[in-house]
Amino acid sequence: MSNIAEFAARLDEAARTATATQQIDPESVMSLEQAYQIQAANIAHRVERGEKLVGVKMGFTSRAKMIQMGIDDVIWGRLTSDMRVEEGTALKLSDYVHPRVEPEIAFLLKAPLAGDVSASEALAAVEAVAPALEIIDSRYKDFKFSLPDVIADNASSSGFVIGNWHAPDTDLSNLGMVMSFDGKVQHVGSSAAILGNPVRALVAAARLAAEAGIPLQAGSIVMAGAATAAEWLLPGTYVRLEMQNLGSIGFHVQE
Amino acid sequence: MNNSNVQDAADLLDQAAQSGEWITPLRDIQPAFSIDDAYAIQQINTDRQLAKGRRIVGRKIGLTSKVVQKQLGVDQPDFGALFDDMGYGSGEVIAWGSLHQPKVEAEIAFVLKNNLDMPNPGLVDVLDAIDYALPAIEIVGSRIDKWNIRIVDTVADNASSGAYVLGTTPRNVKDINLDLCGMVMERRGEPVSTGVGKACLGNPLNAVVWLARKMVEVGQPLRAGDLVLSGALGPMVEVQPGDIVEARINGLGSVTAVFGTAQEVSA
Numbered sequence: 431m432s433n434i435a436e437f438a439a440r441l442d443e444a445a446r447t448a449t450a451t452q453q454i455d456p457e458s459v460m461s462l463e464q465a466y467q468i469q470a471a472n473i474a475h476r477v478e479r480g481e482k483l484v485g486v487k488m489g490f491t492s493r494a495k496m497i498q499m500g501i502d503d504v505i506w507g508r509l510t511s512d513m514r515v516e517e518g519t520a521l522k523l524s525d526y527v528h529p530r531v532e533p534e535i536a537f538l539l540k541a542p543l544a545g546d547v548s549a550s551e552a553l554a555a556v557e558a559v560a561p562a563l564e565i566i567d568s569r570y571k572d573f574k575f576s577l578p579d580v581i582a583d584n585a586s587s588s589g590f591v592i593g594n595w596h597a598p599d600t601d602l603s604n605l606g607m608v609m610s611f612d613g614k615v616q617h618v619g620s621s622a623a624i625l626g627n628p629v630r631a632l633v634a635a636a637r638l639a640a641e642a643g644i645p646l647q648a649g650s651i652v653m654a655g656a657a658t659a660a661e662w663l664l665p666g667t668y669v670r671l672e673m674q675n676l677g678s679i680g681f682h683v684q685e
Numbered sequence: 686m687n688n689s690n691v692q693d694a695a696d697l698l699d700q701a702a703q704s705g706e707w708i709t710p711l712r713d714i715q716p717a718f719s720i721d722d723a724y725a726i727q728q729i730n731t732d733r734q735l736a737k738g739r740r741i742v743g744r745k746i747g748l749t750s751k752v753v754q755k756q757l758g759v760d761q762p763d764f765g766a767l768f769d770d771m772g773y774g775s776g777e778v779i780a781w782g783s784l785h786q787p788k789v790e791a792e793i794a795f796v797l798k799n800n801l802d803m804p805n806p807g808l809v810d811v812l813d814a815i816d817y818a819l820p821a822i823e824i825v826g827s828r829i830d831k832w833n834i835r836i837v838d839t840v841a842d843n844a845s846s847g848a849y850v851l852g853t854t855p856r857n858v859k860d861i862n863l864d865l866c867g868m869v870m871e872r873r874g875e876p877v878s879t880g881v882g883k884a885c886l887g888n889p890l891n892a893v894v895w896l897a898r899k900m901v902e903v904g905q906p907l908r909a910g911d912l913v914l915s916g917a918l919g920p921m922v923e924v925q926p927g928d929i930v931e932a933r934i935n936g937l938g939s940v941t942a943v944f945g946t947a948q949e950v951s952a
Contacts, residue, residue, distance in 0.1 A: 623869070674881075
């Protein structure tokens with residue numbers, strides 16, 4: 431499909447300039463494989479500019495979301511070095527198109543993890559876990575998109591905030607989470623909302639990244655997926671996530 | 686509100702509970718009912734149950750989430766009476782026919798070892814009075830057709846209480862992170878509701894303090910041995926005959942509600 435390069439360039443430009451763009455597949459006729467090819471080419475532009483691939487993010491990690499989107503697997507996107515927002519600092523709303531935030535849990539690997547791995551093999555490759563916030567941003571006009579649109583648009587991933595790394599010696603299957611704006615609770619939940627246990631998202635990440643030819647390495651970061659609904663970012667707010675046993679993180683939002 | 690209106694509403698709710706023929710909202714019967722009227726209606730039916738020999742074992746707190754309070758246009762929780770025959774153990778089959786449009790929610794249950802009968806009890810009084818905590822699934826129910834409730838309906842209807850299932854391993858509240866304890870309810874391996882301690886009025890203990898004060902105010906203070914269901918930690922979920930729902934609260938263990946099939950009831 432000759433459009434891959436064109437779509438990828440358009441989506442990269444939209445993300446780079448924080449300008450909404452037309453849908454690439456409004457009728458949802460594209461295969462998911464084609465959509466992932468566009469994503470790869472999209473992110474390749476970032477790598478050409480000097481960004482580094484640092485890991486992957488998982489999306490649609492709840493059964494309800496998969497049913498809603500008509501798929502039976504999670505989706506994923508690529509994380510690059512410039513997408514990192516340092517905990518405690520401020521991000522600029524003007525750098526994004528339709529930015530929202532959602533609470534997650536992040537894994538840091540100490541060993542390669544690729545292909546069909548078991549939950550215990552996955553955990554054995556984990557160096558540390560941390561509370562995390564993902565900034566998701568659909569680059570499409572009017573916030574309208576099909577499933578292939580989302581995947582091509584890097585599964586909406588555009589930023590990530592990671593807190594202090596903790597040894598993975600706590601049970602991750604049911605950690606309470608509270609996401610607040612300026613101290614006001616926006617969403618509450620549990621890590622159990624992530625596929626029943628976030629380790630399952632890590633297992634899926636190992637499989638999907640390897641299939642795409644970018645197997646997870648020592649040092650890779652995996653964002654496991656949202657534990658609650660996403661919330662629109664508002665200028666002037668301080669976004670904070672408190673997570674049971676793993677502490678809290680936050681960032682400021684500027685115009 | 687005149688007494689006959691209040692008595693009529695109480696009669697309607699009581700008849701609905703016995704017949705299974707759910708009624709229209711009380712606002713359709715009398716739009717002017719106040720929250721005080723609603724508690725008067727609840728009290729009439731509580732007295733009726735006591736006269737039948739049922740025993741009050743504690744209280745439930747409802748409307749403890751900001752979202753639900755907003756839905757009903759109120760800024761305070763409510764309470765209802767828990768009777769002895771509403772309680773089930775984890776894993777025990779709950780007869781489907783005994784339930785009224787059931788939905789489930791996961792909560793923390795507290796059992797008291799001291800009376801909370803001092804004037805205006807506070808957090809320290811409540812902490813001192815709690816013997817232990819248990820994970821719980823509350824099976825709420827409504828005698829109002831299709832749960833078409835507003836604040837007056839639910840208060841009058843014993844705070845939409847139905848039944849409850851308690852876990853069986855008591856924990857000391859000092860060992861639990863009541864703010865950030867994660868909660869998940871699962872059915873057939875799928876999370877159907879997730880939440881956290883903070884979802885209940887900022888902390889389940891805040892709800893218990895509210896209840897303790899309220900019960901002193903109405904002259905029926907909480908007593909040693911009382912069970913308190915403190916309020917939902919996540920969204921409520923509808924259940925079907927034959928469902929098995931497990932709730933896990935991090936630090937408190939788990940509790941399982943097993944629902945009988947509709948056939949078992951009619952047989």
